[in-house]
Every structure is written in C-alpha cells, then in structure tokens.
Amino acid sequence: MIASKRSSLVLFVHLSVLLLVILWTIPTAGLLISSLRDKDQLAVSGWWTALSTSSQNLTVRAPGPEAQQQRDGKFVISGNVLDNPGAKVSAFGFRTQEPAAFEPGQTATLSDGERLTVQEDGAFEIVSDVAMEGSRGQRIFVQAAVPSRFTFDNYREVLNAEGIGASFINSLTVAIPSTIIPILVAAFAAYALAWMPFPGRTILIAVVVGLLVVPLQMSLIPLLKLYNGVGAFLGLPAKTYVGIWLAHMGFGLPLAIYLLRNYMAGLPREIMESARVDGASDFDIFVKIILPLSFPALASFAIFQFLWTWNDLLIAMVFLGTGNNELVLTGRLVNLLGSRGGNWEILTASAFITIIIPLIVFFSLQRYLVRGLLAGSVKGG
Amino acid sequence: MQQLLMAVITMVAGVLACAAYFYGTNLILDLIFPSKGRSGAKASRNLRISNAIRPWLFLFPALFAMTIYLIYPVFESVWLSFHDRTGQTFVGGANYVWMFNDGEFRQSIFNNFLWLLVVPALATFFGLIIAALTDRIWWGNIAKTLIFMPMAISFVGASVIWKFIYDYRAAGTEQIGLLNAVVTAFGFEPQAWMTIPLWNNFFLMAILVWIQTGFAMVILSAALRGIPEETVEAAVIDGANGFQIFFKIMIPQIWGTIAVVWTTITILVLKVFDIVLAMTNGQWQTQVLANLMFDWMFRGGGDFGRGAAIAVVIMLLVVPIMVWNIRNAAKEMKGH
Numbered sequence: 001m002i003a004s005k006r007s008s009l010v011l012f013v014h015l016s017v018l019l020l021v022i023l024w025t026i027p028t029a030g031l032l033i034s035s036l037r038d039k040d041q042l043a044v045s046g047w048w049t050a051l052s053t054s055s056q057n058l059t060v061r062a063p064g065p066e067a068q069q070q071r072d073g074k075f076v077i078s079g080n081v082l083d084n085p086g087a088k089v090s091a092f093g094f095r096t097q098e099p100a101a102f103e104p105g106q107t108a109t110l111s112d113g114e115r116l117t118v119q120e121d122g123a124f125e126i127v128s129d130v131a132m133e134g135s136r137g138q139r140i141f142v143q144a145a146v147p148s149r150f151t152f153d154n155y156r157e158v159l160n161a162e163g164i165g166a167s168f169i170n171s172l173t174v175a176i177p178s179t180i181i182p183i184l185v186a187a188f189a190a191y192a193l194a195w196m197p198f199p200g201r202t203i204l205i206a207v208v209v210g211l212l213v214v215p216l217q218m219s220l221i222p223l224l225k226l227y228n229g230v231g232a233f234l235g236l237p238a239k240t241y242v243g244i245w246l247a248h249m250g251f252g253l254p255l256a257i258y259l260l261r262n263y264m265a266g267l268p269r270e271i272m273e274s275a276r277v278d279g280a281s282d283f284d285i286f287v288k289i290i291l292p293l294s295f296p297a298l299a300s301f302a303i304f305q306f307l308w309t310w311n312d313l314l315i316a317m318v319f320l321g322t323g324n325n326e327l328v329l330t331g332r333l334v335n336l337l338g339s340r341g342g343n344w345e346i347l348t349a350s351a352f353i354t355i356i357i358p359l360i361v362f363f364s365l366q367r368y369l370v371r372g373l374l375a376g377s378v379k380g381g
Numbered sequence: 382m383q384q385l386l387m388a389v390i391t392m393v394a395g396v397l398a399c400a401a402y403f404y405g406t407n408l409i410l411d412l413i414f415p416s417k418g419r420s421g422a423k424a425s426r427n428l429r430i431s432n433a434i435r436p437w438l439f440l441f442p443a444l445f446a447m448t449i450y451l452i453y454p455v456f457e458s459v460w461l462s463f464h465d466r467t468g469q470t471f472v473g474g475a476n477y478v479w480m481f482n483d484g485e486f487r488q489s490i491f492n493n494f495l496w497l498l499v500v501p502a503l504a505t506f507f508g509l510i511i512a513a514l515t516d517r518i519w520w521g522n523i524a525k526t527l528i529f530m531p532m533a534i535s536f537v538g539a540s541v542i543w544k545f546i547y548d549y550r551a552a553g554t555e556q557i558g559l560l561n562a563v564v565t566a567f568g569f570e571p572q573a574w575m576t577i578p579l580w581n582n583f584f585l586m587a588i589l590v591w592i593q594t595g596f597a598m599v600i601l602s603a604a605l606r607g608i609p610e611e612t613v614e615a616a617v618i619d620g621a622n623g624f625q626i627f628f629k630i631m632i633p634q635i636w637g638t639i640a641v642v643w644t645t646i647t648i649l650v651l652k653v654f655d656i657v658l659a660m661t662n663g664q665w666q667t668q669v670l671a672n673l674m675f676d677w678m679f680r681g682g683g684d685f686g687r688g689a690a691i692a693v694v695i696m697l698l699v700v701p702i703m704v705w706n707i708r709n710a711a712k713e714m715k716g717h
Contacts, residue, residue, distance in 0.1 A: 013518060020507070024527060024594070173387070177389075177391050177395060189440045196439070202711070206711060213706065214455065215692070217692040217695050247450060251450060251451070253446055307533055311536065313536065325384060337541065348545065355538040358534060
C-alpha cells in the first residue's frame with residue numbers, strides 16, 4: 001500500500017519534470033527544425049508536421065504553342081508540372097474555379113477541344129488534333145503531396161545575402177577583446193581588495209557591490225556625449241570598436257572584481273604568508289600563486305562576459321555604427337525582424353546562427369558557469 | 382577576417398599593455414623606495430611607504446574605468462535630467478513634470494510594475510519547483526541542463542523564438558505558430574497575441590520567465606542541497622509528509638537565497654529592453670521604461686534631458702536593492 005503510493009508519487013515527479021523539460025525545450029526545437037525546412041513548406045505548415053507529407057497547391061503554365069510537336073498526326077505539348085522529384089500529384093484542373101476537378105491519369109477536355117492529361121508523377125501532355133495557336137501556354141492547377149524536405153538552403157541564404165556572415169565576424173570582433181582585456185585589470189584590483197590592507201578598503205568593496213546593479217541606462221547618454229566629444233576632439237568617428245571594447249570592459253568590471261575578490265578571499269592565508277616569509281613581494285605572490293589558483297573564477301567570469309558581450313544589443317546599438325562591417329548579430333536580427341517579419345525561413349536560420357556560439361559555450365563550459373553564478377549570488381545572501 | 386585579426390591583435394596588445402603597466406609601476410615603486418639591501422630604519426620606512434602605495438597601483442586601472450563608465454555617468458545623468466534636450470539650458474524640473482503628465486511614461490511605469498510583480502515571482506517559483514523535483518530523479522541533471530539552456534540565448538534570439546510561437550495567420554488558414562495551432566485545435570479562434578492590450582505584456586513576460594527560470598533553478602538547487610540532512614531526517618522521524626518537509630523545513634532554511642534570486646531577477650526586469658524592442662517596440666501598450674528611455678535618446682535627433690530623466694527613474698527604483706545588497710555584503714565581510 002505504502003509502496004504503491006510512493007511509486008505513484010515518483011511517477012508523478014518523473015512526469016511533471018518531463019512536462020516542464022518539454023515546455024522549456026520546445027521553443028528552441030521549433031526554431032531549429034524550422035530553420036532546416038524547405039522555405040515553401042515552412043510558410044504553409046507548422047514545424048511539428050515537418051516529417052509528414054504536406055499538400056501544396058501549385059499553378060503551372062505549360063509551354064506555349066511554339067513548343068508543340070507533331071506525333072502520329074496530332075499536336076502535342078508535354079512536360080512536367082513538378083520540380084520536386086518525390087512529389088505526387090493528387091488532383092489537377094485547368095479552371096481557377098475547379099483547380100482539383102480531375103484525378104491524375106484522367107483526361108480533361110479543355111474549352112478549345114484540346115485534351116489535357118496529368119500523370120501522378122507530374123508528367124503532362126496537351127494533345128490537339130489541329131495545330132495549336134496563340135502566344136501563351138495553358139494554365140494547369142495541380143494539387144500535389146510533397147514529401148518533407150530538409151535543407152541547408154536557408155543557412156546558405158542568410159550567411160551570404162542577408163549579411164549574417166559579416167555580422168558573425170563583427171560579433172566575434174566585439175566579444176573577444178571585451179572578454180579578455182578586463183580579466184587582468186579586474187584580477188589585480190580583486191587581489192588588492194582581498195589581501196592588501198589599506199585604509200578605505202571596506203568602502204571600496206561596498207562601492208563595487210553597489211556598482212553591480214547600476215542600470216546601464218544611466219551611462220548611455222553621458223557616455224554618448226563623451227564619445228562624441230572625444231571623437232570630435234581627435235577628429236575620429238565617435239562609434240568605433242575601441243569605444244565598445246572599453247565600454248564593455250567598464251561595465252563588466254564590477255562583476256569581475258566582485259567574483260574574483262570573493263574567490264581570492266577564500267584562498268588559504270598560509271600560502272601567502274609562507275611566500276612572504278620567503279621574501280616574495282605582493283607582485284610575485286599575485287602572479288605566481290594567486291593568478292594560477294584563481295583559474296576557475298577567471299574562467300567563470302570569462303564565460304559570463306563572453307555570453308554578455310555576444311548577446312548584448314543595447315551597448316552595440318548606442319556605441320557601434322550600423323554599417324555592414326560593424327552591425328553585430330543581435331542588431332542584424334532586430335533589423336531582420338523589421339524588414340523580413342514574415343520570412344520565417346530567414347528569421348529562424350539567422351536566429352539559430354546567433355545562438356549557436358553561446359549554446360556551444362554553454363554546453364561545453366556549463367560547470368564554470370554554474371560555479372560563477374553560485375559565487376556571484378549566494379555569497380550576497 | 383581582417384577585422385577579426387585586428388580584434389585579436391588588440392586583445393593581445395591590451396593584455397600586454399596591462400601586464401606592462403602592472404609590472405612597470407611595481408618596478409618603479411621598488412626602485413624609488415628600495416627595501417632590500419638597506420639598513421634598519423630606512424628599509425622599514427621604505428617598505429611601509431611602498432606597501433601603502435602598491436594597492437592603489439593595483440586598483441588604479443579598474444577604478445579609473447569604473448569611474449568613467451559607471452560613477453561619473455550617474456552624476457552626469459542626474460545633471461542632464463534638469464536640462465533641455467541638448468544639455469545646454471537649465472530647465473529645472475520641467476522634464477520630470479513632462480514625464481508624469483506623459484501618457485506613454487505612465488503606461489511604461491504601469492507595465493514595469495506588472496513585470497516586477499510577475500517575472501521574479503514566476504521565475505523563482507518554477508526554479509524552486511524544478512530544483513526540488515529534479516533532485517529526486519536519476520536524469521535530473523539532464524533535465525536541469527535543458528531548462529538552464531535558455532540562459533545562454535540572447536534576448537533578441539529568444540524574441541525570435543517566441544515570436545514564431547506567437548505567429549498569427551488569419552482564421553481558416555493553417556497556423557504555423559504553435560500557440561495558435563493549439564488554440565485552434567481546441568476549436569477557438571486564432572488570435573494576434575501581440576496586439577491584445579494588457580495580455581500582450583504577459584506574453585512578453587513569458588519570454589523572460591523562460592530565460593530566467595534556469596538561473597533561479599541553479600541557485601536554489603545548490604541552496605536545497607546545502608540544507609543540513611539532520612533537519613530533514615528529524616522531520617521524517619516526526620512523521621512529516623513530503624509537502625510538510627518542503628514547505629516547513631526546507632523553504633524556511635533557504636529564504637535568504639530566495640531573496641537573492643528574487644532581487645537579482647528584479648534588477649534584470651527593471652532594465653528589460655531587448656525583448657520589448659524586438660517584439661513590439663512598445664506598440665499596443667507594451668512600452669517599458671528602458672525602451673522608452675532608448676527611444677527618447679534618439680527620437681527627433683535625441684532628447685538627452687528627457688532620456689536622462691527616465692534613466693534617473695530606473696536608477697531610483699534600483700536604489701533600495703542596491704542598499705540592501707551593500708548591507709548584506711558588509712555583514713558578510715564582518716563574518717569573515
């Protein structure tokens with residue numbers, strides 16, 4: 001009795017977690033699947049039907065009378081209405097009002113006496129007893145069952161035509177220096193705050209904790225003015241990569257110092273004291289002992305900063321231009337949302353390219369990310 | 382490619398410059414105040430002086446950058462908020478008076494409070510539930526990784542993902558948006574979700590909850606594991622059931638962590654910008670403060686006075702949490 005109650009509870013736990021996991025992964029899965037679908041299919045059916053055959057209505061115009069050939073005393077125009085080899089015709093017609101009046105293999109008699117036959121594989125023949133005239137070909141309406149088709153075409157298109165490829169490089173250009181440069185600056189400051197006694201240390205730590213939550217919005221306008229001023233003074237453009245690298249460094253420093261200080265303060269005091277007894281200076285201790293020992297904390301911060309700079313939209317919109325060699329992925333994606341709002345094949349493929357690098361970083365370095373989160377938040381509580 | 386090379390070169394140059402600065406200033410300090418090879422009083426005096434200066438050499442680059450990028454702008458923004466659009470003429474409280482009479486601003490404040498009420502609560506709630514449930518099953522870590530994953534996705538990327546889910550096609554045609562497909566499968570009319578006032582705010586909030594639940598889950602999961610087992614065992618012996626153990630034994634012991642998670646998400650919510658910009662750009666009554674501020678920063682050539690005034694409001698909303706954080710950190714340091 002108790003055992004059955006417990007096992008039903010365990011089952012309930014399994015099922016609820018499964019439900020939550022599905023809820024949380026379905027949005028991303030939908031994006032990924034859609035980005036790989038044929039764009040005509042993507043536009044007319046939901047991604048959850050991606051594996052089933054979809055029905056499409058096509059309108060094809062047969063070649064004009066100049067293509068007719070004489071065969072057994074009759075005049076024939078032939079061709080294929082389908083360009084997709086796996087597709088099958090399920091019905092056809094020649095009038096807008098009745099686009100699916102005939103089954104494949106049947107022969108429809110057109111208004112001028114010509115006879116139209118469309119086979120299941122899409123092959124059609126228009127047969128006439130007299131030479132056909134006129135300038136335009138006959139319109140044929142086809143209802144076709146098209147098997148699901150997966151392709152990298154969407155990716156090929158966005159990487160080249162939509163400028164996602166260029167933006168990918170731009171995002172890397174922003175993120176790499178913005179991630180690496182602050183680390184050393186922050187590490188020295190964190191060491192001073194953790195292990196060097198000096199008046200005002202407590203106040204400085206409090207300032208860093210306070211700066212952790214200062215909204216970026218406060219900095220935007222003053223810095224924009226400052227950048228414009230400096231740019232005008234030096235005769236340089238105000239929006240440059242150097243400007244955004246420095247901005248990312250400035251905004252990332254409080255978290256970097258906070259994380260690293262917490263970590264360094266937890267290192268055993270004995271190591272440093274014995275080194276000091278041996279005559280090592282603070283500089284030596286930092287470079288030879290603290291820095292190597294702090295690697296996990298440095299890695300945590302680097303991952304945070306990389307994700308943050310790669311995913312950032314606001315700072316890039318304010319401090320970086322919108323030219324083809326400056327627009328970052330997030331900015332490009334926002335532009336595409338405006339200009340290509342209905343073209344889901346472009347949006348889904350572009351979005352997936354923008355999130356693939358963070359996802360790789362996330363899955364390969366998750367351990368450090370979790371450690372950093374814990375160090376950054378739980379300590380405050 | 383060429384620019385990527387430039388980025389890598391800059392990175393190396395930047396790191397080398399930092400290293401050169403730290404190494405060089407230390408060397409100079411040791412040359413000016415040598416303590417090795419000097420006798421008695423002179424050596425200890427030099428050592429004292431150099432020990433007093435050295436921390437500031439270590440701190441200087443970080444303090445300098447933080448001052449320029451974070452501290453100075455706070456004062457400058459406050460100053461600008463009392464000036465006109467160009468920042469030249471003093472206008473007193475005119476920007477603030479305009480703000481509180483502006484319908485769009487009041488809409489933003491209202492929406493921001495909605496966000497503040499809903500997002501931290503839901504993200505913390507789901508995070509706590511998932512943390513508690515996944516601790517009991519063998520594939521818990523896989524489940525956690527998958528729920529944590531949206532954390533790595535940018536707000537803009539997440540917006541595209543969810544815009545696809547909310548996609549709307551006219552009734553009668555096949556829906557390719559998941560939400561409308563579900564709704565029509567149950568026999569209801571499809572809706573253009575983004576354009577329904579008030580409710581559309583909640584559809585936007587769902588995106589941030591989706592992203593932030595993983596964060597709450599990771600932190601709370603660690604906190605749950607940190608609970609001393611004796612307390613749970615004692616409760617089991619006393620005959621408490623699962624729910625009682627969870628709500629009466631475990632939750633009270635992790636209140637501090639729940640508060641930290643809650644406030645961290647609250648601060649994020651106050652700054653929410655990308656999602657609104659990408660999804661609606663404030664149309665259909667979904668405007669929020671951060672997007673409004675960005676809008677005024679460039680609207681009509683840029684109104685720095687009004688933009689700064691809105692930024693100051695965001696800052697004021699953050700201040701209580703900032704004070705609370707600083708007090709906690711101070712308490713923590715005394716404990717060390």
